[in-house]
Amino acid sequence: MKDAGYGRIVMTTSSAGLFGNFGQGNYAAAKMGVFGLMNALKHEGRKFNININTLAPMALTRMTEDIMSDKIKPLVKPEFVTPIVAWFCAEENTISGDVVEAGAGYYAKVQIVEGAGVVLGGGEIPTPELIQENYDKISDMSEAAPFDSANDIMRHVFRTLRPR
Template identity: 40%
Template sequence: MVDLSGRVAIVTGAGGGLGREHALLLARQGAKVLVNDLGGAADGTGASLSAAEKVVSEIKSAGGEAIANGASVTDYAEVEAMVADVIARWGRVDILVNNAGILRDRTFAKMDLADFRAVVDVHLMGAVNCTKAVWDLMRDQGYGRIVMTTSSSGLYGNFGQSNYGAAKLALVGFMQTLGLEGEKYNVRVNCLAPTAATRMLEGLMPQNMLDALAPAQVSPAVLALVSEAAPNRAIICAGAGSFEEANITLTSGIFVPPGEDAAEQILSRYAELTDRDGEIVPERGGVQGDVELRKAGFRLAVTQEA
């Protein structure tokens, strides 16, 4: 069993759905949990602390320790104050689960840019704000586990979710770099891509499918990703009791000498360029350049830094 005794966790968007289940599970495994939730509607409007307080009551009733917080993840001053409250009460922060999010779905042609910015602000900048507020604390104590909530909409696209998809894939890039920067400090950063029946999916799926996608079946992935044995820089997909890993890969590709017909060669050899036999998962951004220079005939004596 994963033991989180003595660990302190912050879970954002934890007043209901996935966040609630994450918070309850971490608390059952011994963590002290700050339950953050603005308490707004699915589109981000409104605010109330009641949802977070209800989850705190559930945790306390089960013998755990928790506090409620209503900070908006989009307001860095509020986030800093939230972290300061955790430090004042429990002295450290070991775990951050960036779960808060909103939806404002429309096709891009019909989408107001204000709705695009609002979704990016909550999902991406909300995670950035919360992570920034705990980053130095985790580095200084030599321990930290951070989970970003990405989505299949970001990894693979989804009609009507250009704002949501853009924010969710941006979190993968954020995770990849932080995982590299935090590794020597034992700060591990990963992504979760959940499929769960939350209020964001109401009306989008038949009820029998929603019933199968209980949020509680996703939370074991979060527990694994915040454990002492957590991986680093993984994208774990989870839903209906199933777990997978997503990867961004690089094919072996082709070399096309400079020339006026370079574009035509790319098109005519496109099947070869995209052949996935021998593809790799680069361990850092600079690997792409390494591969390309080798195909161009260069021998790299020193590994390039990204």
């Protein structure tokens, strides 16, 4: 792909990896690892016109056929997932680094976001009590934003720390 200056890669994750699921810790860890791998490769592939996206399919498979009810099985045909795979692989697709949940005619982008954050301690190491007192601010997601890379998050943190 590098030599051709073009490529499309579609990786597969799972909602168990993205959101967790009881009894699937090992599977979830592996599938979330795919998410991290894609996030690294999207930067490496960019200069070679290689787009990397990830699909979290919700479809009837050998793995899911014993756990899905007969009522749901006809709704989650794998054919509902095929169109987004085809589009991710299309030459005209310029999207890279997206994760999409797809199944039963439902399609949604999934991404990790980070809250606005709060600066504590005034340059000193904050106490656990200060963390507890401010945890509502730490966990506030009202101004959550996505970041494209670890470097983007670092820049955000240091801009936040800069005195105003």
